[in-house]
Amino acid sequence: MEMLNAIILILFPIIGFVLIFSFPTKTLKAKTASPSNPTSYQLIGSILSFNKNRHRLLQWYTDLLRLSPSQTITVDLLFGRRTIITANPENVEHILKTNFYNFPKGKPFTDLLGDLLGGGIFNSDGELWSSQRKLASHEFTMRSLREFTFEILREEVQNRLIPVLSSAVDCGETVDFQEVLKRFAFDVVCKVSLGWDPDCLDLTRPVPELVKAFDVAAEISARRATEPVYAVWKVKRFLNVGSEKRLREAIKTVHLSVSEIIRAKKKSLDIGGDVSDKQDLLSRFLAAGHGEEAVRDSVISFIMAGRDTTSAAMTWLFWLLSQNDDVETKILDELRNKGSLGLGFEDLREMSYTKACLCEAMRLYPPVAWDSKHAANDDILPDGTPLKKGDKVTYFPYGMGRMEKVWGKDWDEFKPNRWFEEEPSYGTKPVLKSVSSFKFPVFQAGPRVCIGKEMAFTQMKYVVGSVLSRFKIIPVCNNRPVFVPLLTAHMAGGLKVKIKRREQCDSMYI
Numbered sequence: 001m002e003m004l005n006a007i008i009l010i011l012f013p014i015i016g017f018v019l020i021f022s023f024p025t026k027t028l029k030a031k032t033a034s035p036s037n038p039t040s041y042q043l044i045g046s047i048l049s050f051n052k053n054r055h056r057l058l059q060w061y062t063d064l065l066r067l068s069p070s071q072t073i074t075v076d077l078l079f080g081r082r083t084i085i086t087a088n089p090e091n092v093e094h095i096l097k098t099n100f101y102n103f104p105k106g107k108p109f110t111d112l113l114g115d116l117l118g119g120g121i122f123n124s125d126g127e128l129w130s131s132q133r134k135l136a137s138h139e140f141t142m143r144s145l146r147e148f149t150f151e152i153l154r155e156e157v158q159n160r161l162i163p164v165l166s167s168a169v170d171c172g173e174t175v176d177f178q179e180v181l182k183r184f185a186f187d188v189v190c191k192v193s194l195g196w197d198p199d200c201l202d203l204t205r206p207v208p209e210l211v212k213a214f215d216v217a218a219e220i221s222a223r224r225a226t227e228p229v230y231a232v233w234k235v236k237r238f239l240n241v242g243s244e245k246r247l248r249e250a251i252k253t254v255h256l257s258v259s260e261i262i263r264a265k266k267k268s269l270d271i272g273g274d275v276s277d278k279q280d281l282l283s284r285f286l287a288a289g290h291g292e293e294a295v296r297d298s299v300i301s302f303i304m305a306g307r308d309t310t311s312a313a314m315t316w317l318f319w320l321l322s323q324n325d326d327v328e329t330k331i332l333d334e335l336r337n338k339g340s341l342g343l344g345f346e347d348l349r350e351m352s353y354t355k356a357c358l359c360e361a362m363r364l365y366p367p368v369a370w371d372s373k374h375a376a377n378d379d380i381l382p383d384g385t386p387l388k389k390g391d392k393v394t395y396f397p398y399g400m401g402r403m404e405k406v407w408g409k410d411w412d413e414f415k416p417n418r419w420f421e422e423e424p425s426y427g428t429k430p431v432l433k434s435v436s437s438f439k440f441p442v443f444q445a446g447p448r449v450c451i452g453k454e455m456a457f458t459q460m461k462y463v464v465g466s467v468l469s470r471f472k473i474i475p476v477c478n479n480r481p482v483f484v485p486l487l488t489a490h491m492a493g494g495l496k497v498k499i500k501r502r503e504q505c506d507s508m509y510i
């Protein structure tokens with residue numbers, strides 16, 4: 001086996017080199033728009049251009065989409081799957097809603113995450129997806145889940161997040177705020193999904209093995225998609241070498257740990273258990289009679305979907321606020337009118353300015369930068385772009401948030417006011433605009449819209465409000481941070497900050 005590994009490892013780059021350089025490649029070529037010709041740009045055979053831009057795909061695609069008359073491009077790579085990338089809201093509506101059944105995630109996508117997520121809701125199509133969606137949607141509309149989640153948030157913020165930040169103030173430490181928010185979100189999503197507390201917000205303790213395993217598994221699974229030749233990761237997986245070997249080990253840790261938690265939960269449910277033990281998603285799925293493996297896949301999907309998304313959005317918002325004092329002051333004004341005993345559920349509903357800030361941060365830095373489906377049959381997008389069965393079709397929230405045609409000339413400004421019907425003025429209750437989810441598909445849209453959207457806003461408003469009313473967050477470095485996409489986006493190198501206590505803290509709330 002060792003010998004075989006060595007032979008393939010030597011042969012693979014050679015074969016790759018020959019494949020890439022033995023075919024003529026063309027650089028970007030614009031097609032003239034006409035009714036019979038799609039109004040999209042086409043990149044033909046340009047594996048070299050792809051490779052050259054591999055480290056800056058977000059920017060490359062965004063620039064090309066701006067040049068395209070209908071904000072749609074077609075990438076045709078030699079040996080690769082044809083990919084259509086769109087930032088056009090009408091196309092997005094067609095893909096995510098109007099012709100939803102023609103755009104499943106598809107096997108090429110579910111293969112990438114299949115080892116980790118199995119047939120969980122996040123990684124399935126058809127009947128397998130639909131039955132999980134029905135059950136989960138039912139649970140997510142239940143008041144009991146909302147109350148349970150809010151209680152978890154309150155505990156995690158009051159007993160862990162605030163003390164961690166207070167101690168950083170007292171010691172004058174520099175803190176990686178992205179890491180703090182990630183650990184916070186992991187605790188919350190595990191408590192909601194599994195009824196299990198990983199207790200990882202304590203920065204003095206090493207990151208728990210399960211958290212590390214989730215990080216490794218998510219990162220390597222996502223990197224599979226960026227291999228220029230799709231088969232590379234499959235060969236590595238077959239041989240169990242390199243990153244695929246690390247992935248296999250990480251997935252084993254995740255599966256074993258979650259299975260152990262499920263067995264313990266089943267035992268506690270069998271013997272009656274405490275009622276508070278039964279409010280998490282795991283207990284709800286077990287009560288619905290699903291098998292152990294199906295439940296395991298489902299809860300892992302929820303953890304994956306809910307763990308880094310909220311922390312990514314908040315990390316970027318805190319950075320944007322540090323650059324926009326006037327916006328931060330307006331959030332503080334909104335908080336000033338809230339009760340003295342901490343934020344309540346009703347207070348959160350009224351925090352429309354904070355919600356606008358979150359939306360504006362996610363417009364520029366969406367936690368899920370792009371997302372792909374695969375055409376089940378030939379089709380034509382509303383802008384005239386033809387699709388063949390099997391084509392990869394990507395809608396692109398990152399590019400959409402940066403299109404003048406979608407957001408106007410001031411698209412690059414951080415302007416929460418754009419989310420209101422009218423400029424909010426002091427003393428009046430601002431009304432949020434209803435913005436099409438196909439223009440802002442940060443939570444996806446249509447039948448597969450993010451199931452945790454409301455939970456996410458509750459969590460983010462609660463954290464932003466609780467932190468800002470007590471502390472000023474000051475980045476130690478003034479450079480613009482780098483946005484890294486992967487499965488969920490993050491800030492390269494984290495967000496290193498100093499934290500100051502606000503003087504008026506006591507007069508706001510505890």
Ligand code: HEM
Nearest residue numbers: 121305306309310313367368442443444448450451452456
């Ligand atoms: C800012 C926070 C969040 C953002 C931006 C976000 C975004 C998204 C997006 C873009 C999708 C579609 C992904 C795809 O189909 O490939 C999705 C799906 C999903 N999200 Fe979220 N999400 C967030 C928070 C959460 C939270 C907190 C949870 C739950 C704990 C959650 C649960 C899910 C689930 C279960 C799905 C799969 C839905 C389905 O396929 O039917 N999300 N989310």
